Amino acid sequence: MFKVLSRAFSQQLKDPVRVVVTGGSGQIAYSLLFRIASGSLLGENQPVILQIYDLPHMQAALRGVVMELLDGAFPLVHEIVASDLPETIYANADYAFLVGAKPRGPGMERGDLLKQNGEIFVKVGQALDKYANKNVKVLAVGNPVNTNALIAMSNAPSIPKENFTAMTRLDHNRALCQLGTYLNAKVTDIGNIAVWGNHSPTMFPDLSYVTLNGDKIRGKIDNTWYEKEFIPVVQQRGTAIIAARKASSAASAASAAVDHVRDWAIGSNGNWVSMAVPSDLYNGEYGVPPGLIFSYPVVCVNGAYQLVKGLKLDEFQQNKIKVTVNELLKEKEAVADLIRK
Numbered sequence: 001m002f003k004v005l006s007r008a009f010s011q012q013l014k015d016p017v018r019v020v021v022t023g024g025s026g027q028i029a030y031s032l033l034f035r036i037a038s039g040s041l042l043g044e045n046q047p048v049i050l051q052i053y054d055l056p057h058m059q060a061a062l063r064g065v066v067m068e069l070l071d072g073a074f075p076l077v078h079e080i081v082a083s084d085l086p087e088t089i090y091a092n093a094d095y096a097f098l099v100g101a102k103p104r105g106p107g108m109e110r111g112d113l114l115k116q117n118g119e120i121f122v123k124v125g126q127a128l129d130k131y132a133n134k135n136v137k138v139l140a141v142g143n144p145v146n147t148n149a150l151i152a153m154s155n156a157p158s159i160p161k162e163n164f165t166a167m168t169r170l171d172h173n174r175a176l177c178q179l180g181t182y183l184n185a186k187v188t189d190i191g192n193i194a195v196w197g198n199h200s201p202t203m204f205p206d207l208s209y210v211t212l213n214g215d216k217i218r219g220k221i222d223n224t225w226y227e228k229e230f231i232p233v234v235q236q237r238g239t240a241i242i243a244a245r246k247a248s249s250a251a252s253a254a255s256a257a258v259d260h261v262r263d264w265a266i267g268s269n270g271n272w273v274s275m276a277v278p279s280d281l282y283n284g285e286y287g288v289p290p291g292l293i294f295s296y297p298v299v300c301v302n303g304a305y306q307l308v309k310g311l312k313l314d315e316f317q318q319n320k321i322k323v324t325v326n327e328l329l330k331e332k333e334a335v336a337d338l339i340r341k
């Protein structure tokens, strides 16, 4: 373990908050940590204590990342703690970005990945339960995100369920960008995009309620483009990036993680955003059974997310949602022994 204390800071600043990032020497963390340090996450008057985890054999690489963070001379970085000890990393955590996970190796089945990464999230859940603040806001980024978040949540019974979320914001941002290009519009002029379900190719990026400068425009979107291009492009974007970059999306994933937690903490200004959250909170609404971590359209206000309620779903939407629900139920079944009852 090593620990670095940084500079004194001025009076107007808030008390520092503790932000955990796991997988600290990985690709996503290499973008994410610097965005958090710069104030992109919680604003320019919120100092942070970075608590960065990686595995024992990654500590040398992690030390290099810490050296670079120090070299950034970020005024908001109050302290950096880097370690492979859960009790050090999760101590009094206010925010936790759970990025660390095993990549899918050659010949590895999705079931093996579920099991192996699921075991990581059992330990993470137990450590959060034991050491973190009870109001910690948790974002799972390591895949398979929805099921990993579910496993962590079930192993942290002393933390409210609503504090556990998984990331579909990258899918939401991808949908926004695809539609912006199609409409030749600014992403800031587009509203009411929804991504439903699993962060996997079964996710459903839904344009049924979409607005442009506040006006409903679904009727102006060509159905063939929507069904044959937009939906598959968003669903398969991760694979297309791996094919082009020979590595999985990292900077855009980090950016989406910042967007997700910033909006959750500070508010989404009335905008819909997509977050995978416990379906237990919503009584089977939109045909999603309890017991899953499922992506819905939400609005964030005062440090909480609220489901967008009262949407009417047509048959096309219901069928798409059913497919992704069924996939999540199967994932859950495959790791049933890791989910604490």
Ligand code: NAD
Binding pocket: 022, 023, 024, 025, 026, 027, 028, 029, 053, 054, 055, 058, 099, 100, 101, 102, 103, 120, 140, 141, 142, 143, 144, 145, 167, 168, 170, 171, 199, 248, 249, 250, 253
């Ligand atoms: P990476 O391989 O570069 O880094 C992974 C890091 O996790 C490494 O530092 C590794 O040491 C660490 N790690 C491995 N096992 C661990 C364990 N048991 N406990 C803690 N840390 C462990 O991968 P990356 O590109 O940074 O991606 C990280 C994860 O994010 C992957 O699972 C990837 O599939 C996922 N991802 C999710 C999204 C999304 O939209 N939700 C997007 C892109 C990537």
